Amino acid sequence: MNQxxxxxxxxxxxxxxxxxxxxxxxxMFELDDSQESEYARELSEKxxxxxxxxxxxxxxxxxxxxxxxxxxxxxxxxxYARPCTAIINEVxxxxxxxxxxxxxxxxxxxxxxxxxxxxxxxxxNYDSETGxxxxxxxxxxxxxxxxxxxxxxxxxxxxKMILYTPLELLxxxxxITDTPGLNEIETRTRITTGHLxxxxxxxxxxxxxxxxxxxxxxVATMLRKSxxxxxxxxxxxxxxxxxxxxxxxxxxLGLGDPIEVSAVHGHGTxxxxxxxxxxxxxxxxxxxxxxxxxxxxxxxxxx
Numbered sequence: 390m391n392q393x394x395x396x397x398x399x400x401x402x403x404x405x406x407x408x409x410x411x412x413x414x415x416x417m418f419e420l421d422d423s424q425e426s427e428y429a430r431e432l433s434e435k436x437x438x439x440x441x442x443x444x445x446x447x448x449x450x451x452x453x454x455x456x457x458x459x460x461x462x463x464x465x466x467x468x469y470a471r472p473c474t475a476i477i478n479e480v481x482x483x484x485x486x487x488x489x490x491x492x493x494x495x496x497x498x499x500x501x502x503x504x505x506x507x508x509x510x511x512x513x514n515y516d517s518e519t520g521x522x523x524x525x526x527x528x529x530x531x532x533x534x535x536x537x538x539x540x541x542x543x544x545x546x547x548x549k550m551i552l553y554t555p556l557e558l559l560x561x562x563x564x565i566t567d568t569p570g571l572n573e574i575e576t577r578t579r580i581t582t583g584h585l586x587x588x589x590x591x592x593x594x595x596x597x598x599x600x601x602x603x604x605x606x607x608v609a610t611m612l613r614k615s616x617x618x619x620x621x622x623x624x625x626x627x628x629x630x631x632x633x634x635x636x637x638x639x640x641x642l643g644l645g646d647p648i649e650v651s652a653v654h655g656h657g658t659x660x661x662x663x664x665x666x667x668x669x670x671x672x673x674x675x676x677x678x679x680x681x682x683x684x685x686x687x688x689x690x691x692x
Contacts (some may be wrong), residue, residue: 407436412590416557424583431586442566442587443665445622446612447594448604449570451503452624456652457567460661467529476547477584478532478567483553488523490531491549500546523550538673544576558662573576574605582611590618590668592661593644595621597635601642609642620664621647627654 414429445460447453454466457480465480475585490508492515493500501509508531511521523531531547559565568584585591591612595605609688612619619643624648639647650657663668 407433426486427670443590444588445592451594451596452652459652459655459658469650478497479551480565481553486554488552489520491520493548496546592620592639594622597625622650623647624650
């Protein structure tokens, strides 16, 4: 009985705090500070949802999509040389594979014109709550920049994709979120850094072949200031055997012991999965979406 009263008291305080943050978001919106308003709304939602999210971050061209597929143990996301569009891609558990895409509000003529024909056919019946079903073989149509489009100024018409797949890692209320690459295009970097406010723990992906870059140092500084648990994954360590001596320079980022990873060959993913499992809180309930644990993967494509 005491536990019930304690939970009710906690829930009341949680609702009160969420309401205060939501009111602050409204005030910032009235003051034309849309960025602060959006951040506050995301924070309010996080307070209510109690999600636990692990974000994987990194710089452009670090093989991020390949890394995610290696972590999942299955090729889910298309890994192309061209950068992915600036959208949030959530990977969730379901018994059958499927995908749903969500469109931005107030699409421009250019954005509508860039839509594949099979998406255009769904516009008249589009519902922002349910999105548009995406055939698995057409994922590349919504996740990558269309051929012929300039990479530095292409504005995607999409805001988010949800991909459902029957993977064991996701079965216990885990969501993996792939986000746009950092330090590539300002708008994509903004989406990624803004999304990190939802994360409770972070995996940073770097490229052993490039060494520690100025961009890596900037990201590491931001992550240290976040005061959140961070795991440093050094990708493209493709050789087997002794530790790659080049990995030692990544200690300079101040993010603890780096983990050697080869996204192409799958090396090191076991150590990363151990880290993920250590940071996921025990799940005592069988709740639905509101109790899901989110794993967000952020980084440059091809790291």
